[in-house]
Amino acid sequence: MLTLRVFLTGSLILAAAVAGATPSAIMRPVPRPGTDVSPPALPSELAVQASIRPPMRMAAAPSGPVTPVADEVSSSGFRVWIAEFSRRAGAEGISQQTLDQAFAGVSLNERVIERDRNQSEFSRTLWDYLDSAASDARIANGRAALRDHRDTLDAIERRYGVEAEIVAAVWGLESAYGSFRGSVPIIEAMATLAYEGRRAEFFETELMAALRILQADDIDPAHMQGSWAGAMGHTQFMPTSFLAHAVDFTGDGRRDIWGDDPADALASTARYLSENGWTHGQPWALEVDLPEDFDFSQSGELIERDAAHWNAMGVRLARGGGLVPEHGASSILLPAGHTGVALVIYENFHVIETYNPADAYVIGVGHLADRIGGGPAFRGGWPRHDRALTNDERFELQRRLTAAGFSTERIDGIVGPLTIQAVREYQAAEGLVPDGYASEALLRRLRRG
Known part of the structure; x- marks a missing residue:
C-alpha cells in the first residue's frame, strides 16, 4: 500500500490497485505540481455501488524507502508491541481507560497485512475512470442526495463557503x-x-x-470502522485529518463522520476544503476550445496566466464566449493531449488536489459536481484507443528522455511536471505537437531513436 502509488502521464493514469478502501483526506496539503494516482478498475455493474476513491495517496507519509520487514509477524510479538506502544501513548496523554477500551479484543489482523503487501499494479485511463465517476447513475444518485440533504448542504455552504455540489461530489466518489x-x-x-x-x-x-478521537468521545472503538488503510466515514478521513478538520455540525457533542446522518462528515469535508483555500463562486475548471494555432508549449499546470492572456490567444469557453478575469489566474490542462478535452483550471482545482492529488480524482469530483448541478457532459473527445503506460514503461520513458538530452531530473517512475516538461521539449525538437502527453506512441518513438 505505502509506496505503490503511481501517477498521471499526460492523460494516462497509472495506479496501484488496492483491495478495499484507502485513505483520502490527509493532514497536509500536497504540493501543487503533484503526482497522480487512479482508482481500481470496477466491473461495470459495480461502478455506482462501490467507492472509487483513488488508492493510496501517501504523498504526506514520511519520505524515504519502505523499511524491509520479515515475512513473519506473530500474535505474541504484536501483544508485546501493543504493550510498548501503550506506554508511549500514556506518556503522551492517552488515559489508561482509553487504552484499555481501544485495545480490548484487538488482535493481529493478517488480512490487513495481506492487503497491504499484495497490491498489484494495473493501468487505467482517465476516460475509463470518468465513465464511472460521472456515470448517469452516479449523477442521478448525486442529485437525489443533494435533494434529500438540501437544507444541510445549504447550511454547510453558508458556513464554509464550499458549494453543495462539490461536497456532494466528494461524498459520491469517496x-x-x-x-x-x-x-x-x-x-x-x-x-x-x-x-x-x-x-x-x-x-x-x-x-x-485514533486514540485521541476515542478519548474525546467522538466515537467508541466498536463503531470506529473504515478501510483497512485507515480512512473513515462518509468522506474517508484519516485520523489525523479528523483531528485537524472534523466538526460537530449537528451540535450533539460528537464529531460523528461514521453514522447514518452524514451532516458532520459533509461539514468536515467543506471545512477541509475551505481551510485549504477554496474560493466560493470560482470554477474548479471550465472546458475550452483552443484555436488551431494555439501554442501548446504554454499548456500545463506550471504556467499560469490571466484571462486577458488566454483570450488574446483565442481560447474560448466550450459553451461560448471568452474567459472572465473575475475567476483569477488559470492554466490550460490537456488531460488527453491536444486531441482530447481541454480545460482551463483555476485555484480551486488545486484545492481539490489537497484532498487527493490524482488529476483523475480532481476532474472526477469537479465534473461530477457540475453534472449534479445540471451542467453538460464534456464536449471534447478522448483518445480511447490509447492505453496507460505500465510501471516499467514509465521508468523506461524517463531513462530514454534523459539519454536523448531531455532530462527528467530523476528516474522515479513519476510522470509529474518535470517529466511532462521533458516530454514537451522532446516533442518540440521532433516536430511534434508539444502538449506534454506521455503516451505509448511517444515511448515507441523514443525506442526507435
Missing part, C-alpha cells in the same frame, strides 16, 4: 453517498500496520490520532 463507509476496525488495522513496520512512523501517528 463512499457512493454513504453506501460504503468501510467495516474494518480502525484501531486494529492501524496497530497491525504500525507493528508490521514498513511505514511504522506513519501508522503510529495515525493510531495515536
Whole structure:
C-alpha cells in the first residue's frame, strides 16, 4: 500500500490497485505540481455501488524507502508491541481507560497485512475512470442526495463557503453517498500496520490520532470502522485529518463522520476544503476550445496566466464566449493531449488536489459536481484507443528522455511536471505537437531513436 502509488502521464493514469478502501483526506496539503494516482478498475455493474476513491495517496507519509520487514509477524510479538506502544501513548496523554477500551479484543489482523503487501499494479485511463465517476447513475444518485440533504448542504455552504455540489461530489466518489463507509476496525488495522513496520512512523501517528478521537468521545472503538488503510466515514478521513478538520455540525457533542446522518462528515469535508483555500463562486475548471494555432508549449499546470492572456490567444469557453478575469489566474490542462478535452483550471482545482492529488480524482469530483448541478457532459473527445503506460514503461520513458538530452531530473517512475516538461521539449525538437502527453506512441518513438 505505502509506496505503490503511481501517477498521471499526460492523460494516462497509472495506479496501484488496492483491495478495499484507502485513505483520502490527509493532514497536509500536497504540493501543487503533484503526482497522480487512479482508482481500481470496477466491473461495470459495480461502478455506482462501490467507492472509487483513488488508492493510496501517501504523498504526506514520511519520505524515504519502505523499511524491509520479515515475512513473519506473530500474535505474541504484536501483544508485546501493543504493550510498548501503550506506554508511549500514556506518556503522551492517552488515559489508561482509553487504552484499555481501544485495545480490548484487538488482535493481529493478517488480512490487513495481506492487503497491504499484495497490491498489484494495473493501468487505467482517465476516460475509463470518468465513465464511472460521472456515470448517469452516479449523477442521478448525486442529485437525489443533494435533494434529500438540501437544507444541510445549504447550511454547510453558508458556513464554509464550499458549494453543495462539490461536497456532494466528494461524498459520491469517496463512499457512493454513504453506501460504503468501510467495516474494518480502525484501531486494529492501524496497530497491525504500525507493528508490521514498513511505514511504522506513519501508522503510529495515525493510531495515536485514533486514540485521541476515542478519548474525546467522538466515537467508541466498536463503531470506529473504515478501510483497512485507515480512512473513515462518509468522506474517508484519516485520523489525523479528523483531528485537524472534523466538526460537530449537528451540535450533539460528537464529531460523528461514521453514522447514518452524514451532516458532520459533509461539514468536515467543506471545512477541509475551505481551510485549504477554496474560493466560493470560482470554477474548479471550465472546458475550452483552443484555436488551431494555439501554442501548446504554454499548456500545463506550471504556467499560469490571466484571462486577458488566454483570450488574446483565442481560447474560448466550450459553451461560448471568452474567459472572465473575475475567476483569477488559470492554466490550460490537456488531460488527453491536444486531441482530447481541454480545460482551463483555476485555484480551486488545486484545492481539490489537497484532498487527493490524482488529476483523475480532481476532474472526477469537479465534473461530477457540475453534472449534479445540471451542467453538460464534456464536449471534447478522448483518445480511447490509447492505453496507460505500465510501471516499467514509465521508468523506461524517463531513462530514454534523459539519454536523448531531455532530462527528467530523476528516474522515479513519476510522470509529474518535470517529466511532462521533458516530454514537451522532446516533442518540440521532433516536430511534434508539444502538449506534454506521455503516451505509448511517444515511448515507441523514443525506442526507435
